[in-house]
Amino acid sequence: MLLYLFMELAAAKLKFIEAWGKLGSEWGINRTMAQVHALLLISPEALTTEEIMETLSISRGNANMTLRDLIGWGLIEKQHKAGERKEYFFADKDVWNIARQVAKERKKRELEPVLKVLNELSTVTGDEKDPAFKTFKKSVADINKLAGNVDKTLETMLKAEESWFWGSVLKVFK
Amino acid sequence: MLLYLFMELAAAKLKFIEAWGKLGSEWGINRTMAQVHALLLISPEALTTEEIMETLSISRGNANMTLRDLIGWGLIEKQHKAGERKEYFFADKDVWNIARQVAKERKKRELEPVLKVLNELSTVTGDEKDPAFKTFKKSVADINKLAGNVDKTLETMLKAEESWFWGSVLKVFK
DNA sequence: ATAAACTTTCAATAATTTTTGAAAGTTTAA
DNA sequence: TTAAACTTTCAAAAATTATTGAAAGTTTAT
Numbered sequence: 001m002l003l004y005l006f007m008e009l010a011a012a013k014l015k016f017i018e019a020w021g022k023l024g025s026e027w028g029i030n031r032t033m034a035q036v037h038a039l040l041l042i043s044p045e046a047l048t049t050e051e052i053m054e055t056l057s058i059s060r061g062n063a064n065m066t067l068r069d070l071i072g073w074g075l076i077e078k079q080h081k082a083g084e085r086k087e088y089f090f091a092d093k094d095v096w097n098i099a100r101q102v103a104k105e106r107k108k109r110e111l112e113p114v115l116k117v118l119n120e121l122s123t124v125t126g127d128e129k130d131p132a133f134k135t136f137k138k139s140v141a142d143i144n145k146l147a148g149n150v151d152k153t154l155e156t157m158l159k160a161e162e163s164w165f166w167g168s169v170l171k172v173f174k
Numbered sequence: 175m176l177l178y179l180f181m182e183l184a185a186a187k188l189k190f191i192e193a194w195g196k197l198g199s200e201w202g203i204n205r206t207m208a209q210v211h212a213l214l215l216i217s218p219e220a221l222t223t224e225e226i227m228e229t230l231s232i233s234r235g236n237a238n239m240t241l242r243d244l245i246g247w248g249l250i251e252k253q254h255k256a257g258e259r260k261e262y263f264f265a266d267k268d269v270w271n272i273a274r275q276v277a278k279e280r281k282k283r284e285l286e287p288v289l290k291v292l293n294e295l296s297t298v299t300g301d302e303k304d305p306a307f308k309t310f311k312k313s314v315a316d317i318n319k320l321a322g323n324v325d326k327t328l329e330t331m332l333k334a335e336e337s338w339f340w341g342s343v344l345k346v347f348k
Numbered sequence: 349a350t351a352a353a354c355t356t357t358c359a360a361t362a363a364t365t366t367t368t369g370a371a372a373g374t375t376t377a378a
Numbered sequence: 379t380t381a382a383a384c385t386t387t388c389a390a391a392a393a394t395t396a397t398t399g400a401a402a403g404t405t406t407a408t
Contacts, residue, residue, distance in 0.1 A: 009298060009300050009304075009306065009307055009310060012295050012298040012310065013310060015291060015294075015295060016291075016295055016310070016314065019288055019291040019292070019295075022288075023284065023288050025202075026202050026283075026284045027201065027202050027284070028199075028200050028201050028202045030365085030366075031366085032366075032367080041313045042306075042309055042310045042313050042314075043306075043309065044305035044306055044308070044309040045305075049384090049385080058367075058368090059367060059368045059369060060368085060369070060370095060385085060386095061367070061368060061369065061370095061386080061387075061388085062366080062367050062368070064385065064386060064387090065367090065386085065387090068386090085375080085376070085383060085384060086383085086384070087384085087385080093309075093312070093313060093316075095313075095316040095317055095319075095320050096320070099320060109200075110197065110200045110201070114193055114196075114197050117189065117190075117193040118193070120181075120189075121181075121186050121189060121190055121193075123181070124181050124183060124186040126183050130183075131218035131219075132183065132216075132217075132218055133183055134218070135216055135217065135218040135267075136183060136186065136187060136190070136216045138267070139215045139216050139267060139269075140190065140216075142267075142269040143269055145269075146269045146270070146273060204395085204396070205396085206396075206397085223354090223355080232397075232398090233397060233398045233399060234355085234356095234398085234399070234400095235356080235357075235358085235397070235398060235399065235400095236396080236397050236398070238355065238356060238357090239356085239357090239396095239397090242356090259352095259353055259354060259405080259406070259407095260353085260354070261354085261355080
């Protein structure tokens with residue numbers, strides 16, 4: 001009976017990889033990319049493309065593209081071992097860095113383009129007596145303001161030290 | 175020439191709906207759902223299923239399911255007009271409420287299940303001398319801590335008043 | 349009860365996103 | 379050079395996700 005109180009490391013790893021992949025896909029990050037990231041996160045040494053393909057049962061092409069994407073996100077790096085031609089990959093293990101990196105990329109790729117459109121839309125002119133115009137203008141202005149605040153907050157977060165960040169925020173949010 | 179300095183309200187509406195839909199799909203929210211939400215956000219009156227189908231060129235089935243989902247997310251409500259059988263739909267226009275509602279739902283649907291798994295994985299036992307075990311345990315513990323902090327922060331945000339929230343946070347993030 | 353007005357369901361279809369894998373490309377060592 | 383070792387590309391296929399639309403279901407008025 002006691003047996004079931006413990007989980008094998010191997011089983012735990014699989015569960016972690018699966019959970020990370022699911023979370024990623026729910027937040028617009030490709031499942032495989034999140035899984036490769038998870039695998040490298042819990043791996044003490046750098047892994048080859050070969051090993052990643054094997055462990056996650058994915059094709060060479062998929063592994064290659066996913067690793068390239070992860071490098072583009074600043075989440076993993078290539079490593080070369082002396083006397084070997086193969087490339088090894090390892091993940092930054094600092095969770096605060098990971099959060100910052102993801103925030104930075106998504107801000108750049110998704111938030112900023114939307115802010116640009118919202119700013120354009122703020123300049124629309126029309127009949128101030130028209131309810132359709134008034135409602136449009138107010139919604140756009142409100143969203144623009146919120147998005148701007150989110151942007152500023154992220155900007156500050158990107159510069160922040162982990163301890164400083166959590167210390168300060170948790171003091172405010174008590 | 176000056177003509178191009180102004181944008182027609184109709185064009186602006188389309189652009190807004192498109193941008194909101196794109197943002198949604200990048201963050202794991204179905205494009206159509208985000209578009210229907212956008213349409214109702216900028217509409218001064220409640221709209222019928224019929225009108226939504228027409229404006230966005232979507233089918234009755236799609237409109238019906240999407241509207242039901244949006245009600246489930248707490249972003250829109252049904253309205254009945256005296257002497258009419260048709261149902262009308264309108265969106266909460268308060269941007270802070272919208273942000274809170276989305277945060278609340280995603281916390282419940284996605285963050286909490288992951289926290290549950292992470293907590294389970296924290297209990298894994300193994301050989302403290304094994305680098306694979308040590309790396310696994312540390313990564314899980316670190317992520318668990320970060321996720322727990324995010325959860326607490328959201329929890330507080332859900333209770334917060336808009337002015338209080340932005341006032342306080344922006345003072346900290348100066 | 350009946351029928352008109354309206355809403356919901358869901359199997360089939362369409363659209364989109366992800367993955368494959370073999371061929372092409374590149375680098376290195378001899 | 380050449381060839382082995384390794385990486386990248388990308389058109390085709392598979393998997394996933396979203397949409398359609400007609401039929402079934404429900405409600406209301408008479």
